[in-house]
Amino acid sequence: MRVEYKTNHRGTEVVLWGELDHHAARTALAEIHAWLDQTMPMHLTLNMARLSFMDSSGIALVLSLYKRMAALGGILEITDLPPFARRILKAAGVEKLVSIPA
Amino acid sequence: MKKKILNTLKLSFPSRSANEALARSIAAAFVSQLDPTMEELCDVKTAVSEAVTNAVVHAYPDRVGTIEMTLRLLEGGEIDISVRDKGRGIENIDLARTPTYTTGGADRSGMGFTIMESFMGYLRVLSTPGRGTSVRMRKKLGHE
Ligand SMILES: Nc1ncnc2c1ncn2[C@@H]1O[C@H](COP(=O)(O)OP(=O)(O)OP(=O)(O)O)[C@@H](O)[C@H]1O
Ligand SMILES: [Mg+2]
Numbered sequence: 162m163r164v165e166y167k168t169n170h171r172g173t174e175v176v177l178w179g180e181l182d183h184h185a186a187r188t189a190l191a192e193i194h195a196w197l198d199q200t201m202p203m204h205l206t207l208n209m210a211r212l213s214f215m216d217s218s219g220i221a222l223v224l225s226l227y228k229r230m231a232a233l234g235g236i237l238e239i240t241d242l243p244p245f246a247r248r249i250l251k252a253a254g255v256e257k258l259v260s261i262p263a
Numbered sequence: 264m265k266k267k268i269l270n271t272l273k274l275s276f277p278s279r280s281a282n283e284a285l286a287r288s289i290a291a292a293f294v295s296q297l298d299p300t301m302e303e304l305c306d307v308k309t310a311v312s313e314a315v316t317n318a319v320v321h322a323y324p325d326r327v328g329t330i331e332m333t334l335r336l337l338e339g340g341e342i343d344i345s346v347r348d349k350g351r352g353i354e355n356i357d358l359a360r361t362p363t364y365t366t367g368g369a370d371r372s373g374m375g376f377t378i379m380e381s382f383m384g385y386l387r388v389l390s391t392p393g394r395g396t397s398v399r400m401r402k403k404l405g406h407e
Binding site for chain 1: 280281283284287305308309312313316319320363369370371372374375377378381
């Protein structure tokens, strides 16, 4: 998996590319947190459009970023969610914490 | 439930996290003989990824052990997948299968078994503490 960092009109955007599983999540999450340490954005967009696969490891990644943003008083927003990723996040009730696109 | 086995693939591999992707790709390739829909293929890949990740993360938390995956094609367009380890085992299987129950801390969400069951339709878990765990999943594929 590859992580791309961008700035958009609201703040910053993280684009996840490829397959998000346990193997990929470990390094990706550490990398994203290190980047948040440096940039401290108040609004973080998590763009999942480029994912080709996601299992339950994606739930823990989203929740970890949600907690991190909430602790800073910031907002996490998920955009461009492919149907397979939506099913996984919905199974875990993530939409109660983080708004996910309809 | 005795159905004729039309094809079988057995593989065994070390519990390294890089093998999670390998295992689900092989399962997807095996299932392709049934001409599944994209959604069915995604269901199988996800369920295999959950089962194999559990063996990597929970069965062998501090060592590399062996994971065995058996793929079977049954008559009537059904797929039978078993993932076995000789790791730590599970004390209370009913509890382990409860949504959001996890011993994995913040890195895990406790949704693996729930996803396997809902994506495959049939899930059986057998385990002996200290001896290992066997996860078996079945799904009927195809558009007949
Ligand atoms: N192969 C296994 N060996 C030993 N314990 C296991 C095994 N598989 C699952 N477990 C136990 O069952 C619990 C629930 O598993 P499940 O896959 O549902 O959630 P998780 O792995 O904790 O989190 P997630 O799958 O959402 O990342 C685990 O936390 C672990 O305690
Ligand atoms: Mg799991």
